[in-house]
Amino acid sequence: MLETALKGSPRYWGWLVLLLIIMGIGGAAWYVQLDQGLQVTGLNRDVSWGFYIAQLTYMVGVAAAAVMLVLPYYFHHYKAFKKMIILAEFQAIGAIIICIGSIVVDLGQPQRMLNVLLYPTPNSVLFWDMVVLNGYLFLNLIIGWVTLQSQRNNMLPPKWVKPLIYLSIVWAVSIHTVTAFLYAGLPGRHLWLTAIMAPRFLASAFCAGPAILLLVAFILEKLTDFRVGEEAKKAVAKIVTYAMCINVFFFLCEIFTGFYSQIPGHMHPMMFLFGFEHGNYVAVLMWIATFLAFLSLALLIPPKLRENHKILPWALAALVVATYIDKGIGLLVGGFTPNVFEGFTFYAPTMPEILITAAVYASGIFAITILYKVALTVQKETS
Amino acid sequence: METRRKFLKYAGVSLLGLAAAPVSRAAASYIPHESHTKSRAEALTGSRWAMVIDTRKLTRESDFKPLIEACHSVHNVPDIEPPLDIKWIWTDKKEHVFPGKHNEFQAEKIEHKPYLLLCNHCHNPPCVRVCPTQATFKRESDGIVVMDMHRCIGCRYCMAACPYGARSFNFMDPSPHIKELNREYPERMRGVVEKCNFCVERLAEGKMPACVEASDGALIFGDLDDPYSEVRKVLRKEYTIRRKPGLGTEPNVYYII
Ligand code: SF4
Ligand code: SF4
Numbered sequence: 048m049l050e051t052a053l054k055g056s057p058r059y060w061g062w063l064v065l066l067l068i069i070m071g072i073g074g075a076a077w078y079v080q081l082d083q084g085l086q087v088t089g090l091n092r093d094v095s096w097g098f099y100i101a102q103l104t105y106m107v108g109v110a111a112a113a114v115m116l117v118l119p120y121y122f123h124h125y126k127a128f129k130k131m132i133i134l135a136e137f138q139a140i141g142a143i144i145i146c147i148g149s150i151v152v153d154l155g156q157p158q159r160m161l162n163v164l165l166y167p168t169p170n171s172v173l174f175w176d177m178v179v180l181n182g183y184l185f186l187n188l189i190i191g192w193v194t195l196q197s198q199r200n201n202m203l204p205p206k207w208v209k210p211l212i213y214l215s216i217v218w219a220v221s222i223h224t225v226t227a228f229l230y231a232g233l234p235g236r237h238l239w240l241t242a243i244m245a246p247r248f249l250a251s252a253f254c255a256g257p258a259i260l261l262l263v264a265f266i267l268e269k270l271t272d273f274r275v276g277e278e279a280k281k282a283v284a285k286i287v288t289y290a291m292c293i294n295v296f297f298f299l300c301e302i303f304t305g306f307y308s309q310i311p312g313h314m315h316p317m318m319f320l321f322g323f324e325h326g327n328y329v330a331v332l333m334w335i336a337t338f339l340a341f342l343s344l345a346l347l348i349p350p351k352l353r354e355n356h357k358i359l360p361w362a363l364a365a366l367v368v369a370t371y372i373d374k375g376i377g378l379l380v381g382g383f384t385p386n387v388f389e390g391f392t393f394y395a396p397t398m399p400e401i402l403i404t405a406a407v408y409a410s411g412i413f414a415i416t417i418l419y420k421v422a423l424t425v426q427k428e429t430s
Numbered sequence: 431m432e433t434r435r436k437f438l439k440y441a442g443v444s445l446l447g448l449a450a451a452p453v454s455r456a457a458a459s460y461i462p463h464e465s466h467t468k469s470r471a472e473a474l475t476g477s478r479w480a481m482v483i484d485t486r487k488l489t490r491e492s493d494f495k496p497l498i499e500a501c502h503s504v505h506n507v508p509d510i511e512p513p514l515d516i517k518w519i520w521t522d523k524k525e526h527v528f529p530g531k532h533n534e535f536q537a538e539k540i541e542h543k544p545y546l547l548l549c550n551h552c553h554n555p556p557c558v559r560v561c562p563t564q565a566t567f568k569r570e571s572d573g574i575v576v577m578d579m580h581r582c583i584g585c586r587y588c589m590a591a592c593p594y595g596a597r598s599f600n601f602m603d604p605s606p607h608i609k610e611l612n613r614e615y616p617e618r619m620r621g622v623v624e625k626c627n628f629c630v631e632r633l634a635e636g637k638m639p640a641c642v643e644a645s646d647g648a649l650i651f652g653d654l655d656d657p658y659s660e661v662r663k664v665l666r667k668e669y670t671i672r673r674k675p676g677l678g679t680e681p682n683v684y685y686i687i
């Protein structure tokens with residue numbers, strides 16, 4: 048089936064070459080980082096995680112988009128998602144590749160990575176994160192590939208994939224929960240020490256993931272003769288809207304708890320995030336995110352606007368940027384600021400960090416492109 | 431040639447994900463897990479080592495300097511500019527050392543002087559809990575929280591987990607930043623975390639920690655499980671506080687204010 052990825056238009060090949068170039072440049076930057084150490088990043092003693100781990104946090108959510116379609120399709124036999132399902136599963140694969148890549152480039156000694164498996168440590172959440180991320184990757188690869196293969200052969204998928212599909216639904220929740228626990232279980236990091244960290248992760252994932260998927264579907268419809276169907280689009284937009292409302296609500300809950308209790312530890316990170324203390328570029332981004340979040344809600348909640356295909360992509364894009372800033376950058380930098388000494392240490396990603404991250408994204412997108420190519424070819428052959 | 435060799439090394443080992451070929455310096459920095467060690471007859475033994483810092487005896491810069499130098503010179507701690515600095519023992523303002531205990535009406539001489547910081551060798555250490563490789567572990571025999579520099583993958587999860595900022599990461603190769611190399615103690619390589627080790631290597635030789643030895647009685651070191659130890663005697667007599675006790679980490683470093 049993979050051979051279908053070898054035949055494509057010049058535009059398809061051009062896109063792949065572009066991704067390869069980005070991977071090459073980022074790879075060179077990674078080589079420099081390996082040689083000189085993480086001093087080439089903006090990280091420091093007090094802000095010890097940054098841009099790389101931010102990508103993990105965000106893309107874990109994107110990987111979840113699959114579950115919001117798989118669940119209605121398989122549990123409630125919601126047939127409108129038939130064509131989108133495979134896109135969602137393959138998007139999850141690319142997202143997980145980006146997650147794992149982001150962890151690897153963040154390590155000080157990546158060549159010792161296997162120590163995590165050689166000395167399995169069940170009390171470490173990072174150990175479990177490795178387990179669930181890799182597990183989710185393989186689950187989606189198997190499910191996606193097998194269902195596509197049977198579709199191509201005009202057969203029903205084999206019976207044994209059903210349990211795997213149900214497992215993948217539960218598993219999707221686990222990758223979020225475990226990644227949220229990475230932060231939520233640390234004493235002394237006030238912004239992260241909240242019981243609704245995992246629910247917040249789920250809410251932001253369930254809006255951002257499907258939003259990206261829907262945007263990708265719009266692009267595919269523009270570039271190819273693939274059609275996901277109007278009903279599917281409407282349904283996904285609705286899911287995105289509800290999830291975003293919950294996401295914003297959870298965020299407001301955090302604000303209330305911090306500012307009504309007036310406990311300094313709870314207030315300071317949020318004051319920093321919105322520029323009332325040591326304001327810097329993060330505050331500017333957070334205000335942009337706030338504006339975009341409310342804008343997206345304003346465009347998504349009224350059905351008239353949501354169903355207008357001229358407006359919907361913009362609403363989705365606003366939502367994606369808002370959630371990215373909040374969960375990627377805000378959560379990470381805010382978690383480390385103020386630091387454990389109640390002081391302030393500046394962090395901003397450097398050029399090598401950005402290039403390496405771009406390469407990690409390019410490899411995930413490369414995988415998605417190839418998988419989508421296969422999926423679309425098969426769908427075309429069989430329809 | 432040099433870069434080519436380096437490249438091959440990285441490319442090869444990263445792809446295979448295997449441990450790096452033993453570079454001589456890397457090999458030297460190996461601190462084995464306790465399971466393969468036997469203690470010597472002269473070793474100081476205890477089951478819960480702890481330190482009491484008498485801050486009344488430490489006020490001026492010159493009081494702290496010898497302690498910090500003693501530690502950093504024996505342990506080959508490099509001298510690097512903040513914020514990428516590596517420190518095992520250092521000083522900071524009161525509101526930074528004891529956040530939440532700030533009191534603007536406190537006597538000037540208490541509120542506005544530096545306080546000493548080091549790893550607390552917590553009885554319930556979050557850094558150990560989070561480490562995915564057991565590179566940071568608590569010795570069962572004496573409760574000291576130590577590191578295996580050869581196992582650490584540099585994920586820095588322990589730095590996020592330590593609420594005391596006790597851990598430093600080698601953002602670069604530390605060796606050019608070491609003033610005078612102590613050949614008795616291993617250097618580290620870039621990409622791993624490090625911190626105070628309560629001088630395990632000195633205790634094994636029957637010596638007190640270097641900072642304690644240099645402190646002229648301002649630091650008291652001993653076994654909390656021994657009711658007749660120096661530390662227990664001091665703790666019975668003086669009012670002491672610990673850093674962020676509310677987090678449940680049970681620090682083993684006490685401060686007499
Ligand atoms: S002070 Fe920090 S590094 Fe030291 S044992 Fe406690 S948590 Fe670990
Ligand atoms: S940086 Fe090293 S010591 Fe710290 S958690 Fe990771 S592997 Fe363990």
Ligand code: SF4
Pocket residue numbers: 500501502505518519548625626627628629639640641642
């Ligand atoms: S106990 Fe030893 S390692 Fe720790 S600060 Fe003192 S001299 Fe340094």
